[in-house]
Amino acid sequence: MENILNNLPKSSLLYSMNPIGVGTFNIESLTSYVTRLSSAHNITLGVLFTKIIYPFLEKENFPRDGIKANKSSAFNNFHYNSNELVYALTNLTTIKNLENLTLINFNSFLSDYEVRSTKYWCPLCFQDCRNNKSPIYEKLLWSFEVVEVCFEHRCKLVNSCPSCNNIQYHMTRSGRTGHCYICDTYLGLTDCRKYEELPQDYIVWQKWIIENIKELLILNQQERVYNNKKWINYGENIEYIINLIANNYGIKKNDIFKVSNIPRRLYSYWKNGQRKASLYSVLKLGYVTSISLNKFFSHEEYIMGEKIRRLPQYIYQNNLYKNQKKYEINELKEELRRVIIKNEDKNNPPLSLSQITKILGYKKTETLRKKLPHETEIIVNKYKEYINEKNIKMKDDLRSIIIKLMNDGITPSSSNIEEELKKPKFFWKNSHREILSDLLEELGVVKKSK
Ligand SMILES: [Zn+2]
Ligand SMILES: [Zn+2]
Known part of the structure; x- marks a missing residue:
């Protein structure tokens, strides 16, 4: 295979291009950065990976086209892939601290499914970039599963192309930021639902989520590494905090979980290190006790609110969208997540995909498979495993x-x-x-x- 590395001057193999938004909560995601990097070199991402990045990493086995679109979200997470890519790009561009464009230094605190598998964006943010004649980029904030709105533009994030309707991935073979990877339509003109159309409760809750995640994103590398080390023993930490909350308010642990709308049994998984609490759970715990995510994470002295605060009502009812048979993709994903967690419960048989399809009011399992390939695959495999054992x-x-x-x-x-x-x-x-x-x-x- 031709190796472009040999044809490039040794000092600067790729442009020393700075990522956007470093040190702010608008920090760019790694997949956005590497996509812009490929555009700057006038090559596709496929070429960048197969001819430069993978040869640099001395990798022999990689996708023929260089990119597996439906797996590309891993590059923004703390997956092995993201570590490798950061290593390669740091060397090839000489830009430092690229870890901050990922969740690499949150791995002992966050569970590994906080990054959504497809791309979400705020079209108005894209449009702002265009108006300011600055490069269009994607924010790391948008790759968090729990983030569903853009605060600045008071609208919901979107995830499909306005002209061909296809969902978008974090990286594709020849994709470029701000454009559909299939029909190349500019994505800054996608229709999005405005705050006015959304329930008040929902906005209050999203505001809490985003303000808290923003605090995590502005942490510099040292702070991230430092906090992350404290969470190596996850179970001990979580137990300590829960005990602290119980003592502070003089309430039973059961009541903490009740008011936070978290199934009590999850706590035993967290405690014995089997599983980490989802951001969704931590944010709920934080909300009722007024402990910010950053405080939670950094293990600073926990100063709690005077009284337990109840969550926005709709979370208890859990049915904001229940009457609409057609789920929005985020809600649907959340439902499937709940099933995935429930399916791990050894006391009850796991649900099969066809059972879930019926419960959610769909006719064909195929519909769910198409919408959420990753989640449905987990569910199908779990069920197969169960049947095999049986x-x-x-x-x-x-x-x-x-x-x-x-x-x-x-x-x-x-x-x-x-x-x-x-x-x-x-x-x-x-x-x-x-x-x-x-x-x-x-x-x-x-x-x-x-
Ligand atoms: Zn926006
Ligand atoms: Zn399109």
Whole structure:
């Protein structure tokens, strides 16, 4: 493969282009930065990755086109990919602190699904850039799952092209910032819903979310690293804070979770380090106690509000959008997230995608798959895993019954097995009959017919 590296002067392999908004909450995302970098060099992102970045990293296996659009959100997270890309770009551009364009230094505090898999933007922010003749860029703030509005322009973020309706990814092979990767339409003219059209409660809640995340984004690298280190033992930290809240208000832990609208059992996952609290949960806890996200994270002295403050009402009702059968993509995602968390509960069988489709009022599982490929895949895999485990257990049970019957000199016919199982219609089901015939063959009771 041709290696462009050899043709470039050694001192500056790529332009030393500064990221936008460093030190402010408007800081650019890494995927936005690298997209603008490719445009500045007049090459596509695909070429930048396959001919420069991957050779620099001495990678041998990478996507043929260089970019997997639906996985590209990982570059803004604290994934291995983002670390590699930061390393490569730091060397190739000589620009420092590119970690700050990602969540790399939040990895011990944040769970790994805070970054949304598709791109959201504020069209009016794009338009502002254009009016000011400054480059169009995407904010790291917008990649947070919980952020749904633009504060400055008092409107909802959007995620699909106004002319072809396609959802947009953080990076695509030949994408450029501010334009649809399929039809190249300028995305600064997308219609967005204004504050006036949104419930007041919802805006109050979004305001809390955004103000808090902004505080995290303005932290410099040292501060991020310092705070992050404190959270290496996640369980201990979270337990400490919850105890503190309980003591401060003289209330039971159960009541903390009740008023924060957080299922109590999640706390046991957090405590034993099985899972980190989602930003959504931390923000709710913070809201009721008036502890800002930054205080939470930096472990400063926790000064709490005098009284527990209740969350905006709609969060308790949990049904802001329930009456509209057609969910908005964010709400839908949140619903699926809830299912994913619930599906981890070992006491209940996980829900299958078709059950969820029905519950949410859709007709076809395909609709959900198309809208949210990542989330539905997690759900499908979990269910498959569950069915496999169930089948293995059932096979074991059947095996012992067959062996027992044979030892007793009884033919292991399906009716005899059903009697032993005390489940009269057990073999009416095709999949059960298949398992039985496999077992009979395995145990040498019958030979497979050719
Ligand atoms: Zn805006
Ligand atoms: Zn388009």
